[in-house]
Amino acid sequence: MIKAILIFNNHGKPRLIRFYQYFAEDLQQQIIRETFHLVSKRDDNVCNFLEGGSLIGGSDYKLIYRHYATLYFVFCVDSSESELGILDLIQVFVETLDKCFENVCELDLIFHMDKVHYILQEVVMGGMVLETNMNEIVAQVEVQTRMEKSEVKLSRPSG
């Protein structure tokens, strides 16, 4: 199970947070801060796994993260997930974002947090991996975007 997915930038500003277990808002922020603190002080050439985030979960949980340019993608998972598998999944997610936004950069995530959520929803659902095939993910996201556009067109003349 994935317990949380956090995306923040090199300064710890959250760009997307998705908790699959309830935490109050202040605790969520504390977790982001703590996670950022743990992750940011690590060199780029050390391993992508991290234990000992005290706030989220216990010993069964670890943080698996990747660092892309200005963004950190952090998944907090338990031992039922394969470490290298999750690393691949992060890659799939980022590549999907890249396809959907066409050369994704931090600004896309800043201004379209909702869309990033919708894309993530096609990858992970309720803490479980839903789809790992990028083409399938992109296809479903696009259909829904089209639906949204057609609804906007419909509502324009009337309202």
Place this chain on the structure above:
Amino acid sequence: MALKIVKGSIDRMFDKNLQDLVRGIRNHKEDEAKYISTCIDEIKQELKQDNIAVKANAVCKLTYLQMLGYDVSWAAFNIVEVMSSSKFTYKRIGYLAASQCFHESTDVIMLTTNQIRKDLSSPNQYDTGVALTGLSCFVTPDLARDLANDIMTLMSHTKPYIRKKAVLIMYKVFLKYPESLRPAFPRLKEKLEDPDPGVQSAAVNVICELARRNPKNYLSLAPLFFKLMTSSTNNWVLIKIIKLFGALTPLEPRLGKKLIEPLTNLIHSTSAMSLLYECVNTVIAGHDVNGSPFLPPFSLALFLFLRFQLCVQKLRILIEDSDQNLKYLGLLAMSKILKTHPKSVQSHKDLILQCLDDKDESIRLRALDLLYGMVSKKNLMEIVKKLMLHVDKAEGTTYRDELLTKIIDICSQSNYQYITNFEWYISILVELTRLEGTRHGHLIASQMLDVAIRVKAIRVFAVAQMATLLDNAHLMTGNVQRKGICEVLYAAAWICGEFSEHLENPMQTLEAMLRPKVATLPGHIQAVYVQNAAKLFATLLKNQEGNTDRTAAQETSQLMIDRLPLFVQSANLEVQERASCILQLVKYIQKLQQKDVEVAEEVIALFAGELNPVAPKAQKKVPVPEGLDLDAWINEPPSESESEDEQPKAIFAKEEPKHSRARHTEVDEKELAKRREARKQEQANNPFYIKASPSSQKVYQEAPGVEHIPVVQIDLSVPLKVPGLPMSDQYVKLEEERRQKERVEKKKKEKKKRKEKRGGRGKKHDSGPESEEDITPAHMVDIVTEEMPENALPSDDDDKDPNDPHKALDIDLDKPLADSEKLPVRSHRAAEALKSPAEDGDAESPASQEPKKKSSKEKREKKKDKDGDRKVSVKNGNPTRETALWMYIYGDKKSSKHKKKKQKREKEEKEKKKKKKHHHHHHHSDGGGEESVQNGTVEEEEPLPVSVCHQSFTEIDIQGNLQDGSQVVVSVIFENKCDNFLKTMEFNVLDSLNSKLQRPEGSGPHDGLSVPFQLPPGVSNEARFVFTMQSIVMPQKLKGTLTFIIKDSSTHEKLDFKLHFTCSSYLITTPCYSDAFAKLLESGDLKCSSVRLEGVNMPFHHLLARICFHHHFSVVERIDSCASMYSRSIQGHHVCLLVKTSGQTVSIDAKCDEPTLLGNVLDEIKQTFSQC
């Protein structure tokens, strides 16, 4: 007024969308908080508007603000509103917001049940998908129970997109509602072989999650997974399956052998490192479980050929790999081997110690973890010595703290099993106190206490060490940063006090304990200081009185009297109390001393007796005596009637158990004696009862040869004066010497033996390295066992977390389903209540028989499955939560009509019989109710005498949307529940004087309106109709009919229904400020009325939510158990409520300018609560 202003600026505000908000926040870096608070105000205004687009936009912005840490739960109701929009765009925004901020205690969740159900059955697969995704994040036990059946139906949806989501969400449903696991499991199993890989993957995912916690229940699935493993090409699925097998092989060793081949194939063929790693991991996990190696010598040969040479011995290569991820995982895998093959890991000690120097903390921590399992009596000292070096070098407190706890863990594991020399351990602990800024002072302290109490032989040494610590206490307290470590002084003071007879220089220690500086320590430590100073004083007195030098004893008393007042002034209550007690005591002693009375013996008696260690679990293990029922009332609680006073105080009186204090029942002495005797007898016979044998605690056996041990002869005084000096090292050296000596001695002995046995066959060579058993401890250590209560039963279940949700999922899945286990299908409680007796008689099945939605596909599947145990139907469905945002159409219940219906049904029956000969049909009376008009046939499974599934062809939800002064919009959802295509639907209502259906121009007053769509089987769609109302003060019922054509039969069918317009549906939720509300009440234009509700058993906020929700009120103000509420009708009537609750009684005082309307609204509120 405010509303108008807002309306005027709609356009401006609507302009600010999410992007604008983000841009705004970025442009206001200096006063971000202020800017956001104005934005939140704007959002609040936007949420008050009727336009759903504006609301959705506001909710979208709130989702963003939630990410920034703002609590947006106040908008929960608005989120629900947006969720229930019919437009996908808004619905998605609503569900996203809900999934981000709803949780189990969000009140409004209970209002969403029907909306979610509607979305789940939406014809648009993306509506369903969005609902499933949202639900997966905020599913509650109630939602899980109410929707389990709907979701299960979706598992067989035609679209794989929905199937995979439905399968995945079932795991969440199982967690929240474990009863659903067994009924749903067969279908879940089916989905393992779904043609769509995504669905398959989801099913594997769910079963793996389930099996991880309770693997034994899923052993029967092993063949199926085996098949999947050899056929699937999806790496993700393969990884999950392999992980699952890793959990299953320990339970079924035969599985291991079978796995060799496919795993080998995978290892050879895959290019994915993740898969390769998991394969190796599972091979390792399955290796040698319960003494039956699953890859005996084969493993070596096999892995030598591997690309990464990942066999047990060759994991080393992985760890030496330059890729840090592989290094980490290699160490992780090693910790798994450690459990089964500790020896093979121990040989890599050098490598693991080397990893402790790695720059990566994750790797260092992994290596530390491995060390824990690698220690033995032989290498403990060496390993700890290395760790101590790392402690000195380590930068960053977290890692150092981790090292510290690991050292203590390693040393104390399995009851100090590996410690051969406790003096060494104590000095390690003392050295650890030099650590700067550690948080684990208390950990060191508890170790010191534990060792000193349980290892009697070490007390002399420990006391000496502790005395030095106390003497140098300033080193610990001096620095503010060292606060954590001063906990050690707690242990030091206690040990010095309790075992003061071993002190070399008690006077010096006493002075150290009474230094003024002590007053800066935390209170609980000072208290221990004071108490133990008294113990020390007692010992001193005893020594000094023996010396016949009376002045010394008197000086000691004087010292106490001089120093104690400092503690008497302490702000800490504990310190103060102890100090003043002891001060008085010492003053009294001094008086006696002046009279030359010997007091030492009596003072010593104060602290006589040994303190025994008590196991931490001891309290929990105290068995409940026979005949004591802890759940029974000691005194019956006062009866309800007593507390049902209207005074709010009465409520509290009920909660206070003071009145019902326990009165001990008299048990006569004889009985007691008998019981005592019986208990003793029981204890004697109970093998688990740890008898308080005096030998284990009091008799310390001097081991033969203890005198030879050099350790005892260390000159303690030299190193101990400076606590900072690392002295543990010398023990390592000494230990070596000792072992050497022992070895020599042994050799001698063996030589002797050999001489004696010369010519004998068994020529034992004394081999170089000694084995584990050969190492004898330096001290014959008697580790006192921790005490347990009488009759304590050994049980290991107390380590499990009772709150673990997976405990409830430990369910046998192979047992056939019982009738009582079937999933609840939504049922209509109100309809049952309304059902006429005539109908009940007419219905073949009992009234409780509820309709069951079921796709025909599912039925076909069922027929294939001969077990018959998979049938999911419901006899006593749990009533769903009342969620009526909608006005409902009631099925026609009049007997005259009923006749008509019956005829029609008969007709239908004939037709259907023709079509499906093997099915027997019969009519079900109107099983619908509140929200559905169900008029269909009930099919029977052939072997069963009662009907199990009901198929109605339409379901009508009416949503009352109110606009203008006289118009009401009714949206009707038509759901085709039969197997045939429905077309040419026409909706018609018999107009009354008061209310008319708006028909297009040119049509007559009795013409029906055609429904603008057709309905394929299993599909639902929504149509809206506008009604014009004259007066709204009375509730209305309109009769209507729906005509339609069943495609294949091309006959006209008719369905009668009733539209029920309640007065509440004419009310619009209108916010009102408290001052405006007060003015309104003062104006005196309003008429009064009131109503009392009895037996309402729900929290007040639920009650309010319910009134708000069903009757469209808004809360103006709430104070404790009293709230004022407001609403306005579409024609501008003000309705004000004052709701008060006391116990189970709710009183509602209401005011309205239209008494009839008010009366009806109150009746409806009453009705709402009578249904719950």
